[in-house]
Amino acid sequence: MNVSYAPVGRDVGRMLQALSGLVRITILVALVWGEYYVLPALLLSALVTFASGRLLTHAFRDASDPGKLHGMMVAAAGWFSVALFGSLPFFLIAWTIALDPMLLDPPALSGRAASTVGAFREPLNAVFESMSGFTGTGLTMTDDESALPRTLQWWRTFIEWVGGVGVIVLTTAILARPGSGSLTLYESEARSEKIHPSIVSTVRTIWWIFLLFTFVSILVLWLAGMPLWGAINHAMTGLATGGFSITDNSIATYESAVIDFALVPVMVLGSIAFPIHYLILQGDLKNLYTDLQTRWVFGFFGLGSALLSAMLYASGTYSSLFDAVRYGLFQFVSAMSCTGFQTAVDATNVALGKWSTQAQLTVTFGMVVGAAAGSTVGGIKLIRLATLVKGIRYRIMDVFVPDTAVRRLDIDDRRLTEEEANRELGEAAIISVLWFVFLAMTTFVLLLVLPESQYTLENVVFEVASAQGNVGLSSGITGPGMPTVGKLFFLFNMWIGRLEIIPVLVLLRALFTRGGLYR
Template identity: 70%
Template sequence: MNTTLQTIARDLGRMLQALAGMVLFSTLVPLIWREFWAIPSLLLAGVLPFLIGRGLSTYFADAPEPGKLHGMMIAAAGWFSVALFGALPFLFIAWTASLDPTVLAVPPSVDTATLAAFRNPLNAVFESMSGFSGTGLTMTDDESVLPATLQWWRSFTEWVGGVGVIVLTTAILSRQGSGSLTLYESEARSEKIHPSIVSTVRTIWWIFLLFTFVSIFVLWLAGMPLWDAINHAMTGLATGGFSITDNSIATYDSAVIDFALLPVMILGSIAFPIHYLMLNGELRNLYADLQTRWVFGFFALGTVALWGMLLANNTYDSAFEALRYGVFQFVSAASCTGFQTAGSLGQRWPAEAQLTVSLGMVVGGAAGSTVGGIKLVRALTLVKGTAFRISDVFYPDSAIRHFKLNGRDMTETEANREFTEAAIISFLWVIFLGLGVFVLLAALPERFTLANVVFEVASAQGNVGLSSGITGPSMPTVTKVMFLFNMWIGRLEIIPVIVLIRAAFIRGGMYR
């Protein structure tokens, strides 16, 4: 085997071991909830990736450190593999409930139609990919009837996936050196909190843990039951959007809970380095940092626009109701969380409101946070870069110009590089969005409008999870596969997946 495949196999093994640790840790939940019948399924789902991961990491322990090419391929292959093996708890628990081994004493009430959907391996992989990618689209019809073990596993996958599987692996294994930095950057991250990448990822996790406990407390005070608060704090902060209720946050029908979730989602939309600075007393970054400033500005602008559309169309009975649902859904969309309070948006909201929410999902929040989408900094780079290019016409050739963005004073060469990167990723984002729309229009019944389809594909690729009513276990297989691809590329910002596919199909992965 060539050195590239050895490096990929070694680091893939480490990621699978981290996944195994997640599954085995989750056996605490059936012990607490007395769902003892689910424990063998979790043990088997944890042992399999551990054995495979341990074998790969041990056998290829002496493989070279990853370079930029390796890092992208490891990120793409690793995330897909984690989603694949992360489907095992869904699959094994669903089949255990169906087969009902006498020795396990499975309660008859457990084997619901919702759980039965996960006996289909594709549905289980879909749910796992949706969780780890922080998307939140689901194959469940009624999350409230799932065993607590699977309610937890869905939330846990989003909580870990929000920060990143590679970030988790680096924090656990404490591997110093350039290899860890390469992998960290391949997971669509660039800014470091400390010079050491291991110290950076550990600080990220400490911040994330702190905010998680604060979010749980806030939601509990707002009136959520404790179990609900734990799960929604995890998925809200991770901007994932999985819920343990049938109608997401609409189940509670509480304006207090709606408004309590807004700061949780906004926290997840701000870059971790900014959180670190603010926790150290540098509160000015709340407005001095360009991305953070634009997070609040973009959320406010989108909310006002959406509120106006809902008022103009008399969607709700009062201005307060329109504001309540408008601000929640836009922040949920632009933060790429995917919680819903307004029911199925495709049935009640006008097309222009759906498309406004779709714009929020496409753009997303700050780079370096837990959100999906193109990211605000890229959108800003495109806008300012376009203006910079146009104004270039009015300067003589001898002029030396500098491009300023977020406190950085860049030369024209550096500005061109930033602008080109933002343009390429945005262009690819739109191309694959269009591909998803084409596939869905061809496969779905005619009752779904173009606005419904664009909304759903943007939700999948933006890793958001809001639905216009399309996603569900009865979807055609081709649409499920398309959404799996959309969620995968959306989480990794497309390039790593394209690199992996090119390596696999054009050169068979035989890079030396």
């Protein structure tokens, strides 16, 4: 089958132009903080990104609207390109500091600060950080985030914040292109439900809600005692369920139970689907319990946190019940919302990687499942879990009813016919199986390349689930010293995890077919 790449080229070009705008906004942050030495790096990043985008949109300006196939290819190629070009600020600023040009007068770094920024001189580390940011994963190549220039702290936060809602959603909101093409792209970025009949209105309302919640979250964290710069960054990455931090030990740095508890509702907000937020803002609060996914979000968060806290207390990981609840609640919500903020670290208490095996696997379960589809989270998502659970029950019950019986499968407020039920169950099963296949594949590779006896199997499974679920919690494996093969596989895991696998496989198939590698 011949595939025209023109719509893909044009729409990826548009996404790059939008990305260029993000870099230009970041220039303002550099000016506010007086980090003038980063300006050439940012200007060059913006220019290269914009020129590449402009070249693509101009070359393919007559391309037709994207169909379903193109939509998936645009999503996969677009996210990869955005991660690639989004690495430029990391790479160029790191080299600016290393080369120390006389006129720019960058700071002289030493010790951990030098190695933290210096890690980005490796292009692969810069791309890793960018992909981790845009996909909302939060795994990092930095050693000490507090040593990064403020501009890079902001860039990490900003790309997670934008990536949480979606790069295509951003592009559609800015470059408003009404019609079926925008809807196709919107759906290919792991979103399906619309708030308004018009897709442009829908994405603008999503941004409206996201902005309001961002301001509310910043103020909540500041009131809880976080300094303003920390509150801005952590509110943005918490709401986007991304998890990048500007401190060395993530949220544990603050050593404040009030801040820990204040962040929980921020992460919960990011776990609820935007259409439900819209209805709640309309005064329709009953959606908090009538919507299946939202009900399950609260149910799973509550039960999972209680179970984890009980395990931590019973195993003696924490000697007081309050500590067990504090760390159990925070880490389970952080995991299942796919945020990845960490309060359990050795510097202040007991690191996640040292929790009991059952506690680590409980957190892993949360990371694999994720929260509501249509929110900012990763993972398989609750609606798929619900479809699988109800679908399996439906299949088993098949045996007990006569062949002539007309049966329906009820999921949420939808009543599916036999054909619809088969299709939805099939889709949920395919994505879940693929999810576990890629999880197993990277686990196997990591076990081969990591130094023997340094990490346990549960450490490795935990880290891979974290990367593919776009979570960012770490058992200590990810870092600049990680083997290159491991970094490459994690890049792939983060990419497929954000787009729910299929679009990436479609793009790879199209590329391999064109290259003659697949018939």
